[in-house]
Amino acid sequence: EVQLEESGGGLVQPGGSLRLSCAASGFTISSNYMSWVRQAPGKGLEWVSVIYSDGTTHYAESVKGRFTISRDKSKNLLHLQMNSLKTEDTAVYYCARDEARGELDYWGQGVQVTVSS
Amino acid sequence: SYVLTQPPSVSVAPGKTARITCEGNNIGGKSVHWYQQKPGQAPVMVIYYDSDRPSGIPERFAGSNSGDTATLTISRVEAGDEADYYCQVWDSSTDQRVFGAGTKVTVL
Numbered sequence: 001e002v003q004l005e006e007s008g009g010g011l012v013q014p015g016g017s018l019r020l021s022c023a024a025s026g027f028t029i030s031s032n033y034m035s036w037v038r039q040a041p042g043k044g045l046e047w048v049s050v051i052y053s054d055g056t057t058h059y060a061e062s063v064k065g066r067f068t069i070s071r072d073k074s075k076n077l078l079h080l081q082m083n084s085l086k087t088e089d090t091a092v093y094y095c096a097r098d099e100a101r102g103e104l105d106y107w108g109q110g111v112q113v114t115v116s117s
Numbered sequence: 118s119y120v121l122t123q124p125p126s127v128s129v130a131p132g133k134t135a136r137i138t139c140e141g142n143n144i145g146g147k148s149v150h151w152y153q154q155k156p157g158q159a160p161v162m163v164i165y166y167d168s169d170r171p172s173g174i175p176e177r178f179a180g181s182n183s184g185d186t187a188t189l190t191i192s193r194v195e196a197g198d199e200a201d202y203y204c205q206v207w208d209s210s211t212d213q214r215v216f217g218a219g220t221k222v223t224v225l
């Protein structure tokens with residue numbers, strides 16, 4: 001059974017950093033595309049980043065240069081390193097398995113990130 | 118960047134049909150995916166590749182895509198279908214995934 005579980009969220013001050021992790025079971029992260037999607041309070045879904053099986057990465061313009069997506073093959077983990085955080089980065093962050101044409105077929109339960117002084 | 122436009126809300130009586138549109142420039146040339154999100158829960162994919170249903174999704178959910186409009190159709194609507202629905206595509210020109218703003222479906 002495919003499962004995803006995010007961790008690492010919390011409260012951080014503006015300008016600070018946080019690293020999110022996503023643990024997968026039932027499949028191998030490095031053999032798949034993986035995305036991060038976020039949802040600000042009361043708002044819609046916003047795609048954040050993707051990492052392809054070959055290691056290629058892409059980012060939304062709103063996070064480019066501040067966020068870095070990566071993976072740990074030995075632990076079957078996906079990460080999102082978030083630097084220079086802004087109040088507008090406050091959201092629930094989801095990791096999701098991303099398939100050939102961008103469809104997100106499995107999602108984690110989400111982790112809360114709050115950026116506030 | 119590619120933009121997807123959805124109506125903010127759709128209301129439907131139980132047993133009737135709900136249609137949710139997703140407009141984008143020549144969206145018919147892209148693969149459209151749809152997600153259902155209930156309050157406090159993670160999104161769930163209900164349609165992929167315009168009209169395919171994942172395992173476990175009722176046949177009442179159907180999708181179509183042509184020209185500048187993709188449509189999610191929910192037949193014989195039930196109270197449990199009340200949720201936010203999002204359309205999404207892969208923009209191959211930027212390799213970014215794009216979501217519509219979402220449509221809140223209310224069952225009267």
